[in-house]
Amino acid sequence: MMGACNICGESLGAPGYESARPVSITSLCQVLEGYTRVWHCASCGHTQTAPLPALEKFYAEDYHILTASEEEDQLYAVREGQKIFRTEHQVSTLLAKLDLPPNAQVLDYGCGKASTLKSLCGRRDDIAPHVFDVGEQYRDFWNAFVTAENQAVNEVPAEWAGRFDAVISFFALEHVAAPREFVAEAYRLLREGGTFYFLVPNVFANTADLVVADHVNHFSEISLQRLLSDAGFSVREIDGTAHNSAWVVVAEKSDSDGMAPTTNSVADAINEMAEYWNEFGNRVRAFENASNGEAVIYGSGFYGTFIHACLARPEVVNCFLDQNPHRQRQALLEKPILAPEKLPETARRLYVGLNPRIAREELSAVDWQRELEVFFP
Ligand SMILES: [Zn+2]
Structure with missing residues (x-):
């Protein structure tokens, strides 16, 4: 069972959503054994899912292969007859929001294949790219554009502390059981004044995110602000419109005043979604039994x-x-x-x-x- 909130540490009561049967579905449509259970924390506005035991096996055996084939060339949108791919859109959004200095030291933290960073380097060849992830499986992708000394697996070199102008992360934090540690590490690796830039899914724009088994964290503006300010960041922007169904977040390692904290409760919105999904199975079975x-x-x-x-x-x-x-x-x-x-x-x-x-x-x-x-x- 779930003990405490991943963001603020408050203890959590009964889950707001529980799958009717011990069957759970991942964001990549894999069917896993075990109940999906989701809690909302009224104290900080965070929503979280208990990690499934079956997920460990899923990550070890299936996830990397699937993401490797998934993310390349995912169509993001078609505008005026032009196809826009997801990676390309992510780079354009990043460049519009970040003022990267010449020869910027940039780290993609929890990067996977690091395709967004690679594409960023294609648009800005002065950037010094660095990559970090757990596991050796991405080396071949990294070797194409990152020097060996700028690659780290499992452990970050001591001399990287305080080095980076920007730490970037694309769709990683929703999978992380200890988001506070992840964000504290980003803070430690940034130079004073450096920027932490990341994307996570926005459950309020895509209700299915609430019940996918492999997303442990479902962030709200309030819980993002809490997470970042607790780590010492000044929050510059939490944008729910720049990327479909995602939050685009910009935070700075500085003492400057950030955006005004959001205080609107999202408890009602989350309860409504949980109710929708709790009822969903009953509606399917009522239809099934009708004829x-x-x-x-x-x-x-x-x-x-x-x-x-x-x-x-x-x-x-x-x-x-x-x-x-x-x-x-x-x-x-x-x-x-x-x-x-x-x-x-x-x-x-x-x-x-x-x-x-x-x-x-x-x-x-x-x-x-x-x-x-x-x-x-
Ligand atoms: Zn909380």
Whole structure:
């Protein structure tokens, strides 16, 4: 069980969300054994998930391979006919928000392949890139643009303390069970006046983040401010709009006044989300029990996987449907993923496994040429 808040140390009571069955889904749609349990801390506005025992095995065996294939060339948006990829968008946002001095010493902390740092160096060849992560598996990626003495695995060299103009981190802190240590380390490695710049998911912009099993931390503006100011940082900016479904955070190692602290409670918003997910399984099963016949799930991402895990008789689902041509060549839970127009003749019921914000609009664009019973998330 969960003892204390990761951010402020307050003890936590009963979880606000608990999965109905001992089945949990990761952000990469892996199905793991164990209950997902989520707590909200009224004291600092943080929300957190108990780490699953099965996660250790997941990280050791699957996660790195999956992230390696996942993140390259992820399409972020299409603007005026131009495809914008996630890494490219992350670099543009960083350059717009940070004033990096010439020959800046930059460390990507918990960097994985460090593709954003690599792309940053492509735009600013004066930068001296440094990388840190646990495990040797990324060396080949790093060697392409980081000198050997600027790479660190498991332990940071003593002479790096106080060196950096910027410590950057992309989607790492949500996985970390001890975020205070992570942030204290970023502070220690920065020079006086240096900047800590990071991205984490914003659960308030994407409700599915609340129930993904591998995100231990679900930050709010309040809990981010608390985390950073406790470590000695002055918070310059917490931006919820610059990157889809993420917080973009800029903090400075200095005594200067930061932004005014946010005090609005997010407890109601989190409770509402927890209630939505607590009810979600019941709604799926009520629909399931209302009639018979073959079913399909529209959407092969997190929502589709989650619906499949909620079903009492998942064997009646014979395939997933997905618009994304890359997904159509794959399988999910040993079932094929087909283009929507390949809906099997025998299917009578359709579960929509899409973000509820876009589900009805996307479905209305498909002509099924027949009557279907449809479940909306
Ligand atoms: Zn707290």
